[in-house]
Amino acid sequence: MKFSGRTVLAFVMASIIGTALVTYGLTHEISLSGSLHSSTMAAAPDGAGADRLKPEELDKINAVLGLIETKYYKDVDRDEIIDGAVKGMMSALEDPYSVYMEKDVAQHFSESVEGSFTGIGAEVTMDSGNVVIVSPIKSSPAEKAGLLAKDIVLSVNGKKLSGLDLNEAVSLIRGPKGTKAKLLIKRTGHAEPLELDLIRDDIDVETVFAKKRDDGVGVIEIRQFSLNTADRFAEELAKLEQQGISGLVIDVRNNPGGILPVVIKVAENFVPKGKTIVQVEDRGGNREKTLSGGQDGKSYPIAVLMNKGSASASEILAGALHEEADAILVGETSYGKGTVQVSYNKALGDGSLIKMTIAKWLTPNGEWIHQKGIEPDVKAPAPALYSAARLSVTKPLVADSIGDQVRSLQTILKGLGYDPKRDDGYYSTSTVQAVKQFQSHAGLPADGKVDAKTANALEQAAMQWLKQETNDSQLQQAVEAVKGEGRK
Secondary structure, rough: OOOOOOOOOOEEOOOOOOOOOOOOOOOOEEEHHHOOHHHOOOHHHOOOOOOOHHHHHHHHHHHHHHHHHHHOOOOOHHHHHHHHHHHHHOEEEEEOOOOEEEHHHHHHHHHHOOOOEEOEEEEEEEEEOOEEEEEEOOOHHHHOOOOOOOOEEEEEEEEOOOOOOOOHHHHOOOOOOOOOOEEEEEEOOOOOOOEEEOOOEOOOOEEEEEOOOOEEEEEEEEOOOOOOOHHHHHHHHHHHHOOOOEEEEEOOOOOOOOOOOHHHHHHHHOOOOEEEEEEOOOOOOEEEEEEEOOOOOOOEEEEEEEEEEEEEEHHHHHHHHHHHHHEEEEEOOOOOEEEEEEEEOOOOOOOOOOEEEEEEEOOOOOOOOOOOOOOOOEEEEOOOOHOOOOOOOOEEEEEOOOOOOHHHHHHHHHHOOOOOOOOOOOOOOHHHHHHHHHHOOOOOOOOOOOOHHHHHHHHHHHHHHHHOOOOOOOHHHHHHHHHHHOOO
16 A cells, blocks of 8 residues: 555546546647646647648558558458557657547546546556556545555556557556456565555545644645636635634645646635746747736745645646745655646547647746656655555565565554664564564564564554644644744
């Protein structure tokens, strides 16, 4: 399990949907990382001129299609051939965020923004031929199983993902509620791949959670930027302000992004009117600024809490509030996705969809954070327990065992207060003693061996530990940063 308190690009749901969610009713559906407003999107893929095939190009394609249909050794599905040709064009761009989605995948992509999901609840992208986790969704099977940002998915239910495009990989990961997805994961710092078992489920679609702490600081968590997120954020912010908060922490940890107009509306609560929220730069170097239509800034201090799973729209919000609303950034360096995608479907005419990178977005000061992320003002790494790999015990771990599973065991033990004295993956005498102490407190036979029952008890104890806000050191540092600003 991932011990975390939070949680093509694509959502790995029953379908894998997109980082860049869409808005409805537009010929050019806006998607994110970031995007221009719909009113500025004049160029369509069905325009005239240079975007049309030249006669000789069309003849070449028709010739190949004719050869396939008449000379290939077996019958072929013409629709599959056409789809393959379009995929080939998109693949030639060598851009992981420019993809072609066939009708069924496109349908799931569009449904995501309405908030009806079934699947494992993570967002993925393609990087150097690998399917890479951007972030898990909070309380999803992906988070509970222990998926982390930057994890590489090697296989699903024994089927390797190497050589597949993102849509093909996604089709293996998605599935109906209640079905199992066994993922083989490559993780930095682990010599051997990790095996995680997930049960696909309905994904919680609520995106905004807020509360006022006893110390007077308000906390609003945004899990993703969906259609109703800005309205829900405004509602919760108004409630907190009515209660008289002394400061505000906006938590976007493991928030994979969402719809640009939505994050702009959220930012307008804090960025003064006329100030820049985001800039978009096209292929010619021309920049368009989106200016805030909001009112005056807030009188109380603000912190944005982020981690390496904070991507896309989350980074737009962090950049805007940091540069134009004096917000403090706390946590870890963000994911680093600074490109703009637009989704086109009506021009294709058959329910399929193309999502294509059309520009890059920059912070108000003109910084391009792509593949770099945004650095926090206050670095606050998560406790090691948050990123400990799940214990996948096929046979008991015993004294003198060596490996990544033992290293994860030691991390979990130490996080729970049972110090094994080492974290190098060797099942030492001190590790045996730490296991015995835990087993005694958990009412288990204190034999110092970690079988399935002890492993499950350790994971349950870790989940309970993480549910306690007092153990969330990143949030505590964000709160302290706000309080410090409030005292100035």
